[in-house]
Amino acid sequence: MSDANTTDAPKPSPALLDIDEFNRRIVGAYNRGVAEKELEADTATALSVVPAGTAVLRDFSYIAPELPIYDPSNCIACMECVIECPDTAILAKVVHPDTLDEETAKISDPDVREAVRSRFTKTKKYWDAYERKEEGSGGLFGIFIDPTKCKGCAECVDQCDDFALSMLQKTDKNIPQYRQTWNAYENLPDTSPDYINERLLTDMMLTERTLLYAGGAGSCAGCGEGSAIRMMLAATGFKHGAEQVGIVAATGCNTVYAATYPYNPYRIPWTNSLFENAPADAMGIRARWNQMGWQDKKLWVLGGDGAMNDIGFQSLSRMMLSGMDINVLVLDTQVYSNTGGQASTASYTGQNTKMSFHGTAIKGKTEKRKELAQICMMHPDVYVAQTTCADFNHFYKAVMAANEYPGPAIINVYTTCQPEHGVADDMASAQARLAKESRAFPIFIHDPQAGDLLKERIDLRGNPSARADWYTVPKTGEVIDFITFARSEGRFAKHFDADGNPSDELLAAKEDRLRNWRMLQELAGNI
Amino acid sequence: MPKILDYVEYTKTDDGWTSQKIHDDGDFVMERREQDAIDADVREIETGARPSWTRLGLPRIIVNGDTFRARDED
Numbered sequence: 001m002s003d004a005n006t007t008d009a010p011k012p013s014p015a016l017l018d019i020d021e022f023n024r025r026i027v028g029a030y031n032r033g034v035a036e037k038e039l040e041a042d043t044a045t046a047l048s049v050v051p052a053g054t055a056v057l058r059d060f061s062y063i064a065p066e067l068p069i070y071d072p073s074n075c076i077a078c079m080e081c082v083i084e085c086p087d088t089a090i091l092a093k094v095v096h097p098d099t100l101d102e103e104t105a106k107i108s109d110p111d112v113r114e115a116v117r118s119r120f121t122k123t124k125k126y127w128d129a130y131e132r133k134e135e136g137s138g139g140l141f142g143i144f145i146d147p148t149k150c151k152g153c154a155e156c157v158d159q160c161d162d163f164a165l166s167m168l169q170k171t172d173k174n175i176p177q178y179r180q181t182w183n184a185y186e187n188l189p190d191t192s193p194d195y196i197n198e199r200l201l202t203d204m205m206l207t208e209r210t211l212l213y214a215g216g217a218g219s220c221a222g223c224g225e226g227s228a229i230r231m232m233l234a235a236t237g238f239k240h241g242a243e244q245v246g247i248v249a250a251t252g253c254n255t256v257y258a259a260t261y262p263y264n265p266y267r268i269p270w271t272n273s274l275f276e277n278a279p280a281d282a283m284g285i286r287a288r289w290n291q292m293g294w295q296d297k298k299l300w301v302l303g304g305d306g307a308m309n310d311i312g313f314q315s316l317s318r319m320m321l322s323g324m325d326i327n328v329l330v331l332d333t334q335v336y337s338n339t340g341g342q343a344s345t346a347s348y349t350g351q352n353t354k355m356s357f358h359g360t361a362i363k364g365k366t367e368k369r370k371e372l373a374q375i376c377m378m379h380p381d382v383y384v385a386q387t388t389c390a391d392f393n394h395f396y397k398a399v400m401a402a403n404e405y406p407g408p409a410i411i412n413v414y415t416t417c418q419p420e421h422g423v424a425d426d427m428a429s430a431q432a433r434l435a436k437e438s439r440a441f442p443i444f445i446h447d448p449q450a451g452d453l454l455k456e457r458i459d460l461r462g463n464p465s466a467r468a469d470w471y472t473v474p475k476t477g478e479v480i481d482f483i484t485f486a487r488s489e490g491r492f493a494k495h496f497d498a499d500g501n502p503s504d505e506l507l508a509a510k511e512d513r514l515r516n517w518r519m520l521q522e523l524a525g526n527i
Numbered sequence: 528m529p530k531i532l533d534y535v536e537y538t539k540t541d542d543g544w545t546s547q548k549i550h551d552d553g554d555f556v557m558e559r560r561e562q563d564a565i566d567a568d569v570r571e572i573e574t575g576a577r578p579s580w581t582r583l584g585l586p587r588i589i590v591n592g593d594t595f596r597a598r599d600e601d
Contacts, residue, residue, distance in 0.1 A: 066531055069583075069584040070580070070583075071548065071580055072580055073559060073560070073561040073564030073565075073580065074557075074559060074560055074561070111582065114579060114582060115582055115583040117579075118579035118580050118582060118583065119580075119583070154530065158530075163548065163558065163559075163560075166530050166531070166532035166548055166550060166557065167530055167531045167532065168532050168584050168586055169531065171585070173585055174583070174584050174585050177582075177583050177584070178583065178584070181583055
């Protein structure tokens with residue numbers, strides 16, 4: 001007979017997951033490529049729960065033939081490479097020389113020690129400016145590359161106007177060097193708050209508290225969505241802290257590359273329900289959080305244009321009417337990227353997609369683009385921003401404002417999709433900028449708290465020549481219009497004849513973009 | 528625009544040393560701007576060592592038209 005005081009006593013619930021065991025056994029098996037053969041079906045798998053940040057254990061160093069090489073002498077510490085990297089594969093720190101001496105002295109291998117030291121340089125921003133204020137206060141700025149996260153897209157190289165970055169062929173000799181140097185970098189202390197100007201949004205990326213999206217996601221090389229998610233989380237994490245953020249993701253590319261079992265790039269709570277119901281799912285979570293007294297936590301919904309413009313549109317509209325404090329980041333690729341490139345209502349007129357093939361009878365998409373941001377701002381008391389990652393100050397300000405706004409906030413961000421747009425891996429920012437300049441994707445803010453009149457609430461600042469129809473490049477006199485944009489992307493290539501003349505359909509698309517821009521100008525009181 | 532680095536070039540001129548980064552089979556050239564940094568690189572080369580910033584990555588180096596190999600390289 002058993003002793004009731006021992007064998008029948010309630011046992012403590014087992015932990016949901018043993019994270020160390022998960023990382024060792026399950027992630028280890030996937031990393032070795034033996035998961036299907038060696039892993040038995042077990043509770044950990046059945047739960048479909050993945051610990052936070054497991055994607056840091058993923059190694060992509062075999063993917064690309066090149067990786068960036070950094071020349072510190074040309075670097076001005078603008079941070080644009082760090083900001084725009086979609087894979088958290090290039091990071092920076094500022095350290096005081098004494099700290100660097102102290103920390104590098106701990107590195108036993110002299111080659112690694114020298115490699116780490118040689119990454120740091122004196123820049124006007126973190127050395128000269130500080131030394132002018134107080135001798136001995138300057139910091140050394142250094143850029144480091146994680147070879148296990150870099151997919152070789154070269155977006156960082158494209159961002160660098162100072163020629164401090166190039167791509168370099170990987171070799172059996174330099175890959176181990178990069179690994180060792182990165183590991184040493186991770187042991188360096190976080191950038192001191194002395195070097196962080198909290199009003200400068202570029203500075204925040206120097207801190208570890210912005211790294212809520214850890215890299216190791218399975219997105220395509222150079223993915224514009226990755227940069228947008230990473231930048232949104234950096235701004236939110238910097239201001240509010242990792243403990244104060246959660247994500248509800250609508251099915252799409254973002255759930256596939258960020259939830260490929262067992263790799264999770266998020267260091268914060270994340271959930272996915274269906275394609276069509278993320279905003280409704282978020283309403284339930286918000287209600288429960290509020291019951292628990294968690295009103296200050298920031299809840300973000302992520303979804304593509306397919307999820308938000310189309311399949312989940314009614315759910316989004318319902319959420320906006322609820323008045324609940326929920327933020328939505330719409331990753332607008334103007335196409336169903338994940339399912340292979342079908343047209344969405346966000347696709348442009350004339351765009352060649354799987355559901356609107358350009359052929360003899362039909363010349364790409366025949367319908368006009370649905371402007372989700374404009375529809376959202378016609379819902380009462382909704383903060384709306386339309387922005388791009390290339391305009392990172394505009395993007396960051398929109399995220400910060402959305403987090404502060406005590407109600408629904410929608411940020412529609414242009415996200416380049418290299419395979420579906422037909423552009424190179426390093427062109428995410430460049431194409432986003434051109435989309436803005438060509439009026440294909442104007443940027444704006446609609447802040448319900450900015451005034452009673454629509455024209456007081458809508459701000460078109462950030463668009464070049466905001467009172468003109470098209471932007472004219474001052475130096476060259478070139479007019480940047482929708483045809484300029486379309487000419488630079490493969491998705492519109494069939495609309496140009498051998499002499500480069502655009503089709504009638506593309507000219508109609510240009511007219512549609514102009515009408516859309518003029519409507520925004522009118523709403524903003526610019527015309 | 529791949530901008531793949533082929534080699535780093537150092538050239539002695541009447542006005543001192545210059546340095547360029549040659550990319551894409553010579554189609555793209557990045558000028559190195561900081562003369563102090565270039566001079567420091569050359570001092571290291573003269574001792575038979577790689578410029579410190581090139582020790583991570585080991586790009587090819589050409590000095591006055593000749594391939595440079597550091598003391599400890601094959």
